[in-house]
Amino acid sequence: xxxxxxxxxxxxxxxxxxxxxxxxxxxxxxxxxxxxxxxxxxxxxxxxxxxxxxxxxxxxxxxxxxxxxxxxxxxxxxxxxxxxxxxxxxxxxxxxxxxxxxxxxxxxxxxxxxxxxxxxxxxxxxxxxxxxxxxxxxxxxxxxxxxxxxxxxxxxxxxxxxxxxxxxxxxxxxxxxxxxxxxxxxxxxxxxxxxxxxxxxxxxxxxxxxxxxxxxxxxxxxxxxxxxxxxxxxxxxxxxxxxxxxxxxxxxxxxxxxxx
Numbered sequence: 311x312x313x314x315x316x317x318x319x320x321x322x323x324x325x326x327x328x329x330x331x332x333x334x335x336x337x338x339x340x341x342x343x344x345x346x347x348x349x350x351x352x353x354x355x356x357x358x359x360x361x362x363x364x365x366x367x368x369x370x371x372x373x374x375x376x377x378x379x380x381x382x383x384x385x386x387x388x389x390x391x392x393x394x395x396x397x398x399x400x401x402x403x404x405x406x407x408x409x410x411x412x413x414x415x416x417x418x419x420x421x422x423x424x425x426x427x428x429x430x431x432x433x434x435x436x437x438x439x440x441x442x443x444x445x446x447x448x449x450x451x452x453x454x455x456x457x458x459x460x461x462x463x464x465x466x467x468x469x470x471x472x473x474x475x476x477x478x479x480x481x482x483x484x485x486x487x488x489x490x491x492x493x494x495x496x497x498x499x500x501x502x503x504x505x506x507x508x509x510x511x512x513x514x515x516x517x518x519x520x521x522x523x524x525x526x527x528x529x530x531x532x533x534x535x536x537x538x539x540x541x542x543x544x545x546x547x548x549x550x551x552x553x554x555x556x557x558x559x560x561x562x563x564x565x566x567x568x569x570x
Contacts, residue, residue: 369568369569370525370566370567370568370569371566371567371568371569372525372529372564372566373564373565374531374562374563374565375562375563375565376560376561376562376563377560377561377563378560378561379561380561383539383551383560383561383563384539384540384551386563387539387540387542387549387551387563388509390542390549390563390565391510391542391549393510393511394510394514394542394543394544394548395429395510395511395512395513395514395515395518395542395543395544396507396508396510396514396540396541396542396543397430397433397505397506397508397514397519397538397541397542397543398505398506398507398508398509398539398540399504399505399538399539399540400496400501400504400505400506401501401502401503401504402539402553404502404503404537405503405535405537405538405539405553406433406434406435406503406504406505406537406538407435407503407537407538408435408523408527408536408537408538409536410435411435411523412520412523412524412527414435414440415435415516415519415520415523416520418440418442418457419516419520423457423480423482424442424444424457424516425444425446425516426516426517426520427446427515427516427517428444428445428446428515428516429444429445429446429507429512429513429514429515429516430442430443430444430507430514430515430516430519431443431444431445431454431488431491431492431506431507431513432491432492432495432496432504432505432506432507433504433505434495434499434502434503434504434505435503439458439459440458440459441456441457441458441459441495441498441499441504442456442457442458442495443455443456443457443488443491443492443494443495444457444516445488445513453484453485453486454484454485454486454487454488454490454491455474455482455483455484455485455491456471456482456483456485456491456494456495456498457480457481457482458480458481458482458495458498458499459479459480459481460476460477460478460479460480468483468485468490468493468494468497470485470486470487470490470493470494471483471484471485471486471490471491471494472484492506505538505540505541510542514542514543514544515543518543518544518545518548519541519543519548521548522543522547522548522566523541523543523548523550525548525566526548526550526564526566531562531564533555533559533562534552534555534562534564535552535553535554535555535559535562536552537552537553538550538551538552538553539551539552539553539561546567546568547565547566547567547568548565548566548567549563549564549565549566550563550564550565551563552564
């Protein structure tokens with residue numbers, strides 16, 4: 311199995327095991343019922359068994375790096391992200407809490423509010439309620455849909471968009487232009503705990519956000535704040551920069567990716 315990497319506070323790499331899902335099928339001897347082994351150069355216990363390896367899904371590589379200063383952490387994040395779609399916290403001091411992010415995404419997909427092919431231009435995934443601006447294509451045209459909670463005293467209906475639906479618990483508006491949808495998102499949420507798709511050619515797809523966030527939290531670090539400062543999400547991998555847990559703690563960057 312391949313190994314990933316982890317950096318200490320000085321940027322020195324240390325090896326940590328990576329995670330993968332593999333299924334092995336062993337050819338057994340008809341006479342003994344044991345796997346046939348060949349005698350190796352260091353005695354019979356070093357023999358090599360003949361295995362048939364069937365990959366059920368690509369293995370996932372993992373790496374964790376920590377940085378004491380914000381500038382170095384952000385520089386590393388943008389260097390690793392390259393041209394990949396990304397999300398950046400609107401308020402860096404507050405960040406975007408991800409404690410309930412996966413549960414919120416799964417619920418919206420289950421009830422049909424969001425789709426796997428949606429492009430995420432803005433999102434608020436934690437706190438008392440969730441809200442998002444997603445891009446959808448219909449008939450060759452781009453539409454920007456704001457989805458948020460149905461409040462007793464919601465902000466004024468946006469004149470730039472049209473009411474798409476108004477159901478118990480959720481209200482949606484349809485916009486022709488991204489800037490109007492983002493403006494309504496910021497009016498409704500005040501940007502608190504939100505992220506925006508910035509400094510990239512394309513917004514990330516929901517399917518990639520779900521996949522790589524799930525991989526990041528599959529093996530959580532005990533000293534990570536789980537408050538996102540920025541994140542990139544592509545087809546083959548993703549990376550998340552977490553805010554410090556306290557003022558004395560470092561920034562933590564975690565990256566996961568497909569190795570197969």
